[in-house]
Amino acid sequence: MHRGNRHGRSEQARLAVLEAADDLLVEKGFAALTVEGIAQRAGVAKQTIYRWWPSKTDILLEAFLTDAAEELTPPDTGDLTRDLVTHLTAISRFLTASDAGAVFRALAAEGQHNPRLAARLRAEHLTHQRARDRQPLERAQRRGELPAEADLDTLADRLVGPLYYRALVTGQQITEAFVAQLVRATLAGA
Amino acid sequence: MHRGNRHGRSEQARLAVLEAADDLLVEKGFAALTVEGIAQRAGVAKQTIYRWWPSKTDILLEAFLTDAAEELTPPDTGDLTRDLVTHLTAISRFLTASDAGAVFRALAAEGQHNPRLAARLRAEHLTHQRARDRQPLERAQRRGELPAEADLDTLADRLVGPLYYRALVTGQQITEAFVAQLVRATLAGA
DNA sequence: TTGAGTAGACGCAACGTCCCGTCTACTCTA
DNA sequence: TAGAGTAGACGGGACGTTGCGTCTACTCAA
Numbered sequence: 304m305h306r307g308n309r310h311g312r313s314e315q316a317r318l319a320v321l322e323a324a325d326d327l328l329v330e331k332g333f334a335a336l337t338v339e340g341i342a343q344r345a346g347v348a349k350q351t352i353y354r355w356w357p358s359k360t361d362i363l364l365e366a367f368l369t370d371a372a373e374e375l376t377p378p379d380t381g382d383l384t385r386d387l388v389t390h391l392t393a394i395s396r397f398l399t400a401s402d403a404g405a406v407f408r409a410l411a412a413e414g415q416h417n418p419r420l421a422a423r424l425r426a427e428h429l430t431h432q433r434a435r436d437r438q439p440l441e442r443a444q445r446r447g448e449l450p451a452e453a454d455l456d457t458l459a460d461r462l463v464g465p466l467y468y469r470a471l472v473t474g475q476q477i478t479e480a481f482v483a484q485l486v487r488a489t490l491a492g493a
Numbered sequence: 494m495h496r497g498n499r500h501g502r503s504e505q506a507r508l509a510v511l512e513a514a515d516d517l518l519v520e521k522g523f524a525a526l527t528v529e530g531i532a533q534r535a536g537v538a539k540q541t542i543y544r545w546w547p548s549k550t551d552i553l554l555e556a557f558l559t560d561a562a563e564e565l566t567p568p569d570t571g572d573l574t575r576d577l578v579t580h581l582t583a584i585s586r587f588l589t590a591s592d593a594g595a596v597f598r599a600l601a602a603e604g605q606h607n608p609r610l611a612a613r614l615r616a617e618h619l620t621h622q623r624a625r626d627r628q629p630l631e632r633a634q635r636r637g638e639l640p641a642e643a644d645l646d647t648l649a650d651r652l653v654g655p656l657y658y659r660a661l662v663t664g665q666q667i668t669e670a671f672v673a674q675l676v677r678a679t680l681a682g683a
Numbered sequence: 684t685t686g687a688g689t690a691g692a693c694g695c696a697a698c699g700t701c702c703c704g705t706c707t708a709c710t711c712t713a
Numbered sequence: 714t715a716g717a718g719t720a721g722a723c724g725g726g727a728c729g730t731t732g733c734g735t736c737t738a739c740t741c742a743a
Binding site: 337338339340349350353 | 696697698699700701
């Protein structure tokens with residue numbers, strides 16, 4: 304039920320497409336995700352999709368950025384260890400147990416085959432996520448809890464990298480104990 | 494130019510297929526990799542491929558396991574730090590700058606969409622690689638350089654995870670300094 | 684004569700493009 | 714100011730293309 308509009312696209316159609324793509328990915332997986340399927344599920348003509356998105360991964364990326372990118376903000380309790388454990392636990396849950404995480408994993412995977420997508424994912428999500436990951440470290444540095452010359456980017460990689468590695472590569476479970484040990488040992492070595 | 498053979502398949506055809514798949518992946522990327530393309534490049538009929546491999550990812554996996562899996566064996570100089578720096582540097586080069594690494598990245602990516610492939614990649618490569626990654630740590634533990642109660646699996650994840658994270662997710666360069674700092678700080682926190 | 688090989692046609696699914704007719708909001712003119 | 718005209722997004726659906734995986738027919742050497 305579209306409403307003709309000379310000036311500008313239909314927000315209703317746009318949202319229906321994003322939601323359909325998101326739902327179908329979670330339900331059937333990336334391999335079964337087709338443009339025609341998205342169109343049908345969204346109640347939208349295929350041409351409407353091609354008019355606004357170059358490919359299905361662009362739909363997924365927009366859906367991901369729209370409703371899921373901002374949720375991984377670390378807390379600020381004044382206690383670095385506690386903040387990191389909470390934050391890394393949230394990242395682990397995101398990666399392994401959330402719908403948004405499933406979309407992220409699909410995008411990261413497609414990024415391996417598609418450099419343009421990888422670049423967009425980095426520019427429009429990972430750089431911002433990196434900034435969020437650094438926040439607890441920066442605050443701790445300001446408090447004097449971390450040495451002024453500590454390299455926070457490297458530190459962030461060392462905290463977050465093992466989680467992505469387990470979630471995306473080995474598939475090992477990320478336990479509470481693993482996160483706790485990761486934080487404890489990493490801070491001990493800083 | 495086939496050679497009829499009542500007893501067993503043609504090793505020549507098998508190798509030609511594996512090499513063609515490998516080459517085409519590196520040259521054109523995974524998105525452009527097709528069974529028909531592999532058959533043509535290998536000088537083999539499509540049916541010959543389907544007779545022996547269920548899908549193109551199985552071809553890639555076999556190619557990867559055949560000629561590239563064993564190269565990431567860490568050295569044993571008796572000096573843990575040196576061994577780890579050498580080993581992690583080799584892993585980084587493998588992931589970011591080798592043909593075999595390109596195949597691995599493609600397989601890891603496809604594994605996100607295909608649980609059976611992911612399981613095979615883990616069973617037939619990652620578990621063995623994990624064992625290799627642990628070797629320097631086990632030797633150091635035996636030498637008393639690492640505490641007996643150190644969790645070597647976690648330690649291996651903390652060493653190797655950040656490399657995979659950079660190579661597969663963020664795309665950041667992995668510098669010598671990064672590896673050195675990773676090893677130094679990780680051992681300091683153990 | 685058996686089994687692995689080549690050659691290539693086939694039906695299927697999804698791709699991305701194209702055209703159609705419909706709908707609405709705006710604009711222009713009588 | 715009312716009615717006709719126009720622009721642009723939409724749903725619907727046909728189209729040619731590509732790659733998939735299957736199938737049949739034939740070849741060749743042990």
